[in-house]
Amino acid sequence: MGRETWVAGLDIGSTKTCCVVACVDEAGDTAVAGVGVAVNTGVRRGAVVDIELTAASIREAVGRASSQAGIAVSALHVGVTGEHIVGQNSRGVTAIVDHDQDITEEDRLRALRQARVIVVPPDRTILHALPRGYVVDGHEGVRHPVGMSGARLEVEAHIVTAGQTFLANIRKCVERAGYYCADMFLEPIAAGDAALADGDLTQGVCLVDIGGEVTNVAVFDELGIYYTSVLPLGGRHVTADIAQLLRVSAEEAERLKVSHGGAMPAAVAEDELVGVHQIGRAEARPFRRRALCQIMEARVREIFDLVQDEMVKCGADVRAAGGIVLIGGTAAMPGIRECAAAQTGLPVRLGGPVGVSGLSDAVAGSACCTALGLALRAASAAHMASAPTGMFAVLVEWWRRFRSVFRPHSGGGR
Ligand SMILES: Nc1ncnc2c1ncn2[C@@H]1O[C@H](COP(=O)(O)OP(=O)(O)OP(=O)(O)O)[C@@H](O)[C@H]1O
């Protein structure tokens, strides 16, 4: 039995907390071993509003995932989102002191540090500086500059800043729940790891995660993430519209939305009726299902109108040939793909986890993509950290190949 590392990704959403526990083997293959979901009422629009409620939800979700995996979890890789998140691209440049020498990791980090030199207000902090690509002596498109010869190294990086107190409160919830917050990562970037295939990145794609109260927009190209934005709209707004216009409780509106709703009213027969339990009435009243879907369609169109504005802002409406990939709980709404395509005029597909083994039904849908992506990020970091280097790496690889000849393949992911 080879050496295994266990990791756990945690997505603290505005409606639910989701934890994915995964196992990464010595070859770097990752398999999902446990998934736990719990209702969360302690977060509004991605920001913590009640530490105790959020901590209780984390405890429940992580408890479920760890007992399914049969492993005790202590450290969590936690997702971050919300309106306080700001993404921007920045360039850093450094001279390579000795011409004859190779570019070193130190040079690369120095260039990246330069890219981090942006104006950050005192209440904000840099969450990530993600290198997108390098330029060596004016030559663009370099992916791995370390080891190359050059006199000048430039890096283009995507810098994500976040509100310090928002991050501190998330950390507090995790610790209050009894876990260690090993890392925090921007949710849409992590979700991209889980839901996008290499081909998506080559074409350029806009990943849209429509959750309960926020919609994360993230644009990727072949170099990785280049635009991030968080819109304060989600499935709860659809529910609120139904509740207001049909004069029903939030619970009844949610039931109508999930059980009978859709974003394509034209596909619903005009005479199809659903029973609606209005506030103050004992009997259910018949209501035209098409009208219910019209209410939903209006809000969904508004969301995609705003998504398109974001795409136009960063040039993704023409640059992202792959169009839109939809994830998040609201992506389960019937007809949302067609509605998004009609509103934006772009190709739209529903996203789901790609290239990961051991998926249970719970994580196979798009609502758990973010927690899965966080676990995958953690798995890949753990694998990199434990990867042997130099001659030892060659010997280990040789041993792995030799052994695999005598052992049946155990399956595995990315
Ligand atoms: N079949 C469905 N049809 C329509 N909406 C659905 C369906 N299933 C789930 N939803 C909606 O998905 C939303 C929750 O999505 P998700 O779990 O991604 O949110 P979250 O991560 O908790 O919140 P956020 O990302 O906004 O912080 C809810 O508004 C829920 O009503």
Ligand SMILES: [Mg+2]
């Ligand atoms: Mg979410």
